[in-house]
Amino acid sequence: MDNDTILLQKLDKWNSDLARGLILNNVILSLYIVIGLLGNFIVILIYGFKMKGNKEERYFIPFLAIADLWASLVCASFGIAYNMMQAKFNNNDLCKAVWFFATFTTSFSIFLLFIIAVQRYLKICRPLGKQMTLKWKRFAMCLGIVIAFVLSTPMTYFYGLVSFTNEKEGIVGHRCSRLKSTNKAGSLIFGGIIVLIIISLIVCLIWFYTRIGYTIIILTMYNKKSKKQNIISSSEKPIQNSQLPNPPSLEHPCKTETGVHSVETDNNNLSCVAKSTIPTELNNRVGLKDSKATRAKPSTFKSSARRGKEQTNKRIVHKFTLMFMMITVIFLICYIPKVIIMLLEAGNPRFWEELSDSGRAGMLFVYRMFIINNITNPFIYAFLDTQFSREIRKVLKVCR
Structure with a gap:
């Protein structure tokens, strides 16, 4: 061999x-x-x-x-x-x-x-x-x-x-x-x-x-606090528009073709949610710089159906954000x-x-x-x- x-x-x-x-x-x-x-x-x-x-x-x-x-x-x-x-x-x-x-x-x-x-x-x-x-x-x-x-x-x-x-x-x-x-x-x-x-x-x-x-934590804490205050106020006496800080604005109502609140096919829908749910001081903390959007304007309250759609919209956005966050953590x-x-x-x-x-x-x-x-x-x-x-x-x- x-x-x-x-x-x-x-x-x-x-x-x-x-x-x-x-x-x-x-x-x-x-x-x-x-x-x-x-x-x-x-x-x-x-x-x-x-x-x-x-x-x-x-x-x-x-x-x-x-x-x-x-x-x-x-x-x-x-x-x-x-x-x-x-x-x-x-x-x-x-x-x-x-x-x-x-x-x-x-x-x-x-x-x-x-x-x-x-x-x-x-x-x-x-x-x-x-x-x-x-x-x-x-x-x-x-x-x-x-x-x-x-x-x-x-x-x-x-x-x-x-x-x-x-x-x-x-x-x-x-x-x-x-x-x-x-x-x-x-x-x-x-x-x-x-x-x-x-x-x-x-x-x-x-x-x-x-x-x-x-930002999500801040928004969640604010929403919980606001919801709790509304429950307490409603149990004491009827809510007056002047008693709530920064009442929501209906000047730019959110609309979709299907009747379901779209997540963000354009900026107007998301802007409407931001304007109606985030107070001025919170806007400054999370980076919402638009002075017109953050200026408090007196108006009537949104219907419960519209508020429900906005809450659903935010939950979807946050859920997908959490999903991508988990993907990134696994990547790291x-x-x-x-x-x-x-x-x-x-x-x-x-x-x-x-x-x-x-x-x-x-x-x-x-x-x-x-x-x-x-x-x-x-x-x-x-x-x-x-x-x-x-x-x-x-x-x-x-x-x-």
Whole structure:
């Protein structure tokens, strides 16, 4: 038996040993694929084609589901292939292509979360200011695609096949990872830019949703206090218009074609809610700067039906905001460990080689936890969006 055959057999055995230690990791990645494909496909089907009305609140959900579907499929499939060929990954073009598509899909998903956070901030904290129109939403998504593409393209230059040495057996394998010999300074700068962008997005998302959460709490506390005062006043004597601070205005009544209070097909509806329910001093605290809207004007009270519609409108807005907030929290939990590992990897080129087999398996699981962000969203929709839950039940009944 010649020397090359012996080395090849040793390489096969080494690769098999490494892959055997990652069987559990492959099972988890397979579950990611199944759950991601099934869950996000259902979201695309229902939100994109089944559900009618309230398109404004649900506008980004189908696009986020498409990005999540591709991200979970590409990243999890690549993870399985990478685990099976820890020391025998020999297709350089496939390695570069997978890194490009994995970066592109995950980047676009992250940018979508950022766009959604901006939209929710404008809606909750600046309801009387400029909102994201359909034109701006489409422009923002196109811009996100362009940025994701620009950030993903260098991956084909800085990533490829890397030699992986087994000093004990005297053999050399290859794995798909960051190239060590190609422009080290440029690779380090590029990695630093990626980490900086992710950290910046994380900080921005935390800031946006902190402000949103604070505003919702203030509004909720005010509404409870106002409702309690109204109950007490009504039990003592008939309510007089002059006794209530900042009585609601009917100068711009809210109307919809269907008779149901629309969530925000335009700014007038939301402005009407803000004008009629938020006092002047509260407007100043949450950022409602419009002096005309915040000026108290004497008028008659709204009918109970109209007040009920406005309360329903606010509950829907707040519920969808909570839904997107939960999605963002899961994103933060899943991505922060990945950022930490990326920093460790950038600081130590032999980071993965120096890990033990069990340590590498655990680190790979943590490194790929970001895929959980791409498969959990359908469960959040089902939990918080009652209309989505109803549509799922209808689909299941038809399938039976």
